[in-house]
Amino acid sequence: MKLVTATTTIPFWYKSANAATPITMQAAWINDAEFAGYFVAIDKGYYKNEGLDMTYLSGGPDVIPESSIITGKADLALTTPDTTIKAIAEQGAKFKIIGAQYQKNPIGIVSLASNPIRSPKDLIGKTIAIPPVNVISVDAMLKINNIDKSKVKIVPYSYDPTPLIEGEVDASLDFTTNVPYTIKMLGKKATSFLLYDFGFTIFNDTVVVTEEVLKTKRKQLISWLRASRKGWDENFKDPS
Known part of the structure; x- marks a missing residue:
C-alpha cells in the first residue's frame, strides 16, 4: 500500500468509474496525505462495491467547502467544524454534520x-x-x-x-x-x-451535507461513509 502524498499526480477532480449512483465529495484542502483514505477507497473499488460513482473534488485556499454543497456542486464536503457550526448557529444554514474524519483535531x-x-x-x-x-x-x-x-x-x-x-x-x-x-x-x-x-476538544474534517441531501440521499451517504471507512482502515495497515 502506498500513501498518497501531495507529490502524487492526482487531478483536481478524481472519479471512480463504472459505478451506479453518482455522488460527489468536496475535500477541505489540496491533495495530500490528509485525504489518503479516500484515494485508497477509490483505487480499491470500495465506492464502486457500494454502488457509487464517486467524484472527488480537491480543495485549496480559495475553496470554501460549504459553498460546494450549497450550490449543488457536491453532495457532501469535508469542512472545518468552526465555520460550519458558526454558519448553522448564526446564519441558520441548513447543514447536518454526519461524520468526522479526525476524532482528535490535528x-x-x-x-x-x-x-x-x-x-x-x-x-x-x-x-x-x-x-x-x-x-x-x-x-x-x-x-x-x-x-x-x-x-x-x-x-x-x-x-x-x-x-x-x-x-x-x-x-x-x-x-x-x-x-x-x-x-x-x-x-x-x-x-x-x-x-x-x-481544552479545545473539537473534531476536524467534519463530513457535512445539506438537510435536503440527507433526506434524499441518505442510503448513498451511508454507503459513502462505509466505503470511506474501509479506505482508511486499509491505509492504516501500511501508512508508509
Whole structure:
C-alpha cells in the first residue's frame, strides 16, 4: 500500500468509474496525505462495491467547502467544524454534520525548536500567524486557558511556513501531522502542541451535507461513509 502524498499526480477532480449512483465529495484542502483514505477507497473499488460513482473534488485556499454543497456542486464536503457550526448557529444554514474524519483535531501551534512554544501560556507576548478561518479556534483555546487575547499578537497566515522559518513570526497554526515535516525538509526542526490537548476538544474534517441531501440521499451517504471507512482502515495497515 502506498500513501498518497501531495507529490502524487492526482487531478483536481478524481472519479471512480463504472459505478451506479453518482455522488460527489468536496475535500477541505489540496491533495495530500490528509485525504489518503479516500484515494485508497477509490483505487480499491470500495465506492464502486457500494454502488457509487464517486467524484472527488480537491480543495485549496480559495475553496470554501460549504459553498460546494450549497450550490449543488457536491453532495457532501469535508469542512472545518468552526465555520460550519458558526454558519448553522448564526446564519441558520441548513447543514447536518454526519461524520468526522479526525476524532482528535490535528490542528496545533507550530514553532521552531530553537524558539519553542509548548503551551498556551507561552504565546503571551508572541506573534502567531493564523489563517482567518481558524482565528475563532485560537480565540476559544485562549479563553479556555484564561489567557487575555490582547496579550497575543495575531497576524494573517497564508499556509506558508517561510515566515516562521525566517523568524518573522514566533509560531503558526497548522496541521501538526504534516507541517513540522515540511519544516524539517527545509532544514529546521519544529515543535508543536495541539489545541485539543489544552481544552479545545473539537473534531476536524467534519463530513457535512445539506438537510435536503440527507433526506434524499441518505442510503448513498451511508454507503459513502462505509466505503470511506474501509479506505482508511486499509491505509492504516501500511501508512508508509
